[in-house]
Amino acid sequence: xxxxxxxxxxxxxxxxxxxxxxxxxxxxxxxxxxxxxxxxxxxxxxxxxxxxxxxxxxxxxxxxxxxxxxxxxxxxxxxxxxxxxxxxxxxxxxxxxxxxxxxxxxxxxxxxxxxxxxxxxxxxxxxxxxxxxxxxxxxxxxxxxxxxxxxxxxxxxxxxxxxx
Ligand code: MG
Numbered sequence: 001x002x003x004x005x006x007x008x009x010x011x012x013x014x015x016x017x018x019x020x021x022x023x024x025x026x027x028x029x030x031x032x033x034x035x036x037x038x039x040x041x042x043x044x045x046x047x048x049x050x051x052x053x054x055x056x057x058x059x060x061x062x063x064x065x066x067x068x069x070x071x072x073x074x075x076x077x078x079x080x081x082x083x084x085x086x087x088x089x090x091x092x093x094x095x096x097x098x099x100x101x102x103x104x105x106x107x108x109x110x111x112x113x114x115x116x117x118x119x120x121x122x123x124x125x126x127x128x129x130x131x132x133x134x135x136x137x138x139x140x141x142x143x144x145x146x147x148x149x150x151x152x153x154x155x156x157x158x159x160x161x162x163x164x
Contacts, residue, residue: 004091004156008046008050011041012148013147014145015031018031021043022100022105022107023040027110028105033148037074038073038074038075040074041150043078044075046096046098046152047078049096050082050156053091053154053155053156054091056085062078063078079122083122083123090159092123092158093122093154096152098151098153099133099150099151101134103136111133114131
């Protein structure tokens with residue numbers, strides 16, 4: 001087994017509501033997002049990156065949005081399930097690098113809480129999770145505040161029991 005990398009991307013449209021789930025934290029906003037689950041673009045991109053790194057497909061295959069079990073579910077359920085899948089195959093997460101692309105909301109005040117939560121769900125030290133945020137300078141659907149998106153890059157590596 002070797003170290004492996006994966007990438008993930010997710011986007012959701014804004015819709016009715018007064019908050020947005022971002023990285024497992026409910027961030028107050030003038031709108032919500034349209035989604036089957038909680039529409040957490042950061043955790044969805046992260047799940048896809050982890051599944052990609054492990055060669056396990058994508059989040060839609062594991063948690064189809066046609067399945068009522070996942071309706072309104074908080075996305076840390078997906079993240080911990082994906083982490084369990086990786087661990088069952090002998091992998092642990094090395095580090096996580098995330099980028100939120102949104103004109104709003106601004107997440108500076110929530111960054112530490114988001115990273116700490118993700119680190120905890122993945123069993124990582126806090127410094128192994130990084131979250132960046134950018135606007136698109138008012139360009140495109142993100143810039144027009146029609147929705148928001150996230151990118152994730154991860155490294156996974158053989159766990160302690162498989163390195164001997
Ligand atoms: Mg999604």
